[in-house]
Amino acid sequence: MHIPDGLLDTKTWVSMSLISGGILAGALRGLKRDPLLQRIPVIGMTAAFVFAAQMLNFPVAGGTSGHFMGGVFCCILLGPWTGFITMSLVLTIQCLLFQDGGLTALGANIFNMGLIGSVGGFYLYFFFRLLFWGDRTRPVAYAFASWTSVMLAAAFAAVELSISGTIKLSLGLPAMLGSHALIGLGEAFITASALAAIWRVKPEFMTMQKF
Amino acid sequence: MHHSYIDKYARHNSPLHRLDARTKIISSILFVVLIAVTPSPGSVFLTVGASIPLFLCFIGRIPISYLLIRSLIIIPFAGFAALSYAFSSSSDDILWQWGPLRLSSEGMSNALILLLRSWIAVSAMILLVNTTPFDSLLKGMRRLKVPALFIMLLSFFYRFLYLLWDEVERMQRARNMRYYGGYWKRQVGIMGSMISSLFLRSFQRAEMVQFAMIARGWNGEIKLLPAFPLQRRDLMVLLSMIICLVGLWLLRTF
Amino acid sequence: MAAENILEVPALEVKNFAFRYSDGTEALADINFSVKAGEALAVIGPNGAGKSTLLLCLAGLLHGSGQVLIEGEEMTTDNERTLRRKLALVFQDPDDQLFMPTLDEDVAFGPANMGLNEEEVQARVKNALTLMRLWEKRKRPPHHLSFGEKRRAALATAIAQRARILLLDEPTSNLDPASRQELMDYLSAYTEARIIATHDLELARHVCSKCILISSGKQIASGDINGILTDKTLLNQHRLAAG
Numbered sequence: 001m002h003i004p005d006g007l008l009d010t011k012t013w014v015s016m017s018l019i020s021g022g023i024l025a026g027a028l029r030g031l032k033r034d035p036l037l038q039r040i041p042v043i044g045m046t047a048a049f050v051f052a053a054q055m056l057n058f059p060v061a062g063g064t065s066g067h068f069m070g071g072v073f074c075c076i077l078l079g080p081w082t083g084f085i086t087m088s089l090v091l092t093i094q095c096l097l098f099q100d101g102g103l104t105a106l107g108a109n110i111f112n113m114g115l116i117g118s119v120g121g122f123y124l125y126f127f128f129r130l131l132f133w134g135d136r137t138r139p140v141a142y143a144f145a146s147w148t149s150v151m152l153a154a155a156f157a158a159v160e161l162s163i164s165g166t167i168k169l170s171l172g173l174p175a176m177l178g179s180h181a182l183i184g185l186g187e188a189f190i191t192a193s194a195l196a197a198i199w200r201v202k203p204e205f206m207t208m209q210k211f
Numbered sequence: 212m213h214h215s216y217i218d219k220y221a222r223h224n225s226p227l228h229r230l231d232a233r234t235k236i237i238s239s240i241l242f243v244v245l246i247a248v249t250p251s252p253g254s255v256f257l258t259v260g261a262s263i264p265l266f267l268c269f270i271g272r273i274p275i276s277y278l279l280i281r282s283l284i285i286i287p288f289a290g291f292a293a294l295s296y297a298f299s300s301s302s303d304d305i306l307w308q309w310g311p312l313r314l315s316s317e318g319m320s321n322a323l324i325l326l327l328r329s330w331i332a333v334s335a336m337i338l339l340v341n342t343t344p345f346d347s348l349l350k351g352m353r354r355l356k357v358p359a360l361f362i363m364l365l366s367f368f369y370r371f372l373y374l375l376w377d378e379v380e381r382m383q384r385a386r387n388m389r390y391y392g393g394y395w396k397r398q399v400g401i402m403g404s405m406i407s408s409l410f411l412r413s414f415q416r417a418e419m420v421q422f423a424m425i426a427r428g429w430n431g432e433i434k435l436l437p438a439f440p441l442q443r444r445d446l447m448v449l450l451s452m453i454i455c456l457v458g459l460w461l462l463r464t465f
Numbered sequence: 466m467a468a469e470n471i472l473e474v475p476a477l478e479v480k481n482f483a484f485r486y487s488d489g490t491e492a493l494a495d496i497n498f499s500v501k502a503g504e505a506l507a508v509i510g511p512n513g514a515g516k517s518t519l520l521l522c523l524a525g526l527l528h529g530s531g532q533v534l535i536e537g538e539e540m541t542t543d544n545e546r547t548l549r550r551k552l553a554l555v556f557q558d559p560d561d562q563l564f565m566p567t568l569d570e571d572v573a574f575g576p577a578n579m580g581l582n583e584e585e586v587q588a589r590v591k592n593a594l595t596l597m598r599l600w601e602k603r604k605r606p607p608h609h610l611s612f613g614e615k616r617r618a619a620l621a622t623a624i625a626q627r628a629r630i631l632l633l634d635e636p637t638s639n640l641d642p643a644s645r646q647e648l649m650d651y652l653s654a655y656t657e658a659r660i661i662a663t664h665d666l667e668l669a670r671h672v673c674s675k676c677i678l679i680s681s682g683k684q685i686a687s688g689d690i691n692g693i694l695t696d697k698t699l700l701n702q703h704r705l706a707a708g
Binding site: 001002003004005006007008010013024025028031032039040041042043044045047048049051052053085089090092093095096097098099100102103104161166167168171172175189190193194196197198201202205 | 404
Binding site for chain 2: 521524526546549550552553554556558560561562563564565566567570574575578579604606607608622626
């Protein structure tokens, strides 16, 4: 759901860039104060892992670019704001090196996938933990949180496109949600299995150890 | 193993490659922004705009075919948006109709504008990364005041990306050697364990790299690169780029 | 001469050292040895003996019990940063060691962290890369180097630190015969103290004068290299010789 250049109008992309840029600057300032600043290699590695996991993706119907988003994964592993920085890294590299997502749309893409899809998904996880509170159903909560976060991010992208007057909401929303319902399944599966494996083998890697 | 298809031509040599990264970054950003903000661009504007990446492609000795293939990445999104544009116009000059689907000439031209706009911007970005090695790009961004911490994170990311790619390739090869097809449920299971083992391997790697950094005296501080001013040639190029863009902007309604 | 030898402080000394993983497994126990300035010591042992862990402990990256003394000074969590300046560590996998976007930045990383000025840093980078025949490739990113080049690059990053003690983890593994010979010659000519963890006994014989044998985390033998490497029964027992 990486929006390319030329699909958002000026008011939308400028305001999205300002919002995302401001939040990112704040998150970076927070990380600088973190005594765990030495985790820089770990953050870089998580971002690269999100990328590499996309390579293992299974094809989604109709040749859709079914990327693993990885937002909930990063946030549960590293904490919400470090997770947000990690996702911003992934999206920036995707924009710069792979031209996946446009330069003027980078702010909007960071907002959708980094903020709504990741930090939002992180808090959704708490909600789903209330429904699936057992120790063995933790992966189920991971899966639900990540599927919902993908859907939310897709919905936000559709809304931004309709605000820009590019695609009507009545057309864009069902199209985005329909295709991402499938992509979200892959997302849910990857997130749940990777987090469950870490929980089993190296729980000390997780920032979220209590819940 | 070399995965260089993303920035395949970045380390070649041409007048474009020799420019300072800052010149290229600023010009690309200005160009992309100009293309994105122009409200209803005319055909002259779009033609000139589209010929700029093609012309620079020639200067930078990058095959046009490479640029065209890489720029297909915009299709899923921009293609869908263009289709919805083409069929959603309310004007009367219907070119083709099938049930509720009405293709108007106004819709067609709107769709074309959208596609071209998107294509020009993506081409500019492809040119930028294929004429500038990633480390120069990072240094350029650093000198343009992007936060040092973000640059450092990006450089780690870039480094690990290639390591993990190799790792994924090795894992897939190992699986394919012993995998003889089978039930889809089993396949999904294999995928799950590959992902988790990839994760654990990469984390062990990150831990070792962290050790390697500390062993070489790292204390969490980020060293700033010495900044030097742009050379005259770069300033001249930047200035003429800006003049070109202003010229292009004046053409916007034509 | 004799008096001088007695007074001489070893470059690195380890006393009653032990290490446990966070899950409680004992990885190293009762390790004792010392290395004089300019001397080379081989740490030999089968796979999984704890050689790499020992090197990480010596560099102060993992913390165990007992004493590690660098030029007579005990390493503690307070002074490990300063003491580490006297040490350089070459990891077994060069991909762990090379993390900067280009080779020259990677080699500059250690010296720059020591607070040296830019000229001195650049001089060291040039010196180390020229020694390792990589000066021509200084602008390459690590993923554009062959394995042998990456190994030499990892060594260059350590050389540039001009450390008093060089710690090397399996420096000859995966190298082709010519590169291996080249590396062995370089290491024998090196003038500072060296500690080399390996199961390449030819490397140990070629470069080192002293040796300790570790197996399952325990120090089985220590002493003169020839004494240990000629003891066939001992080597067989610890999977360092076949047959």
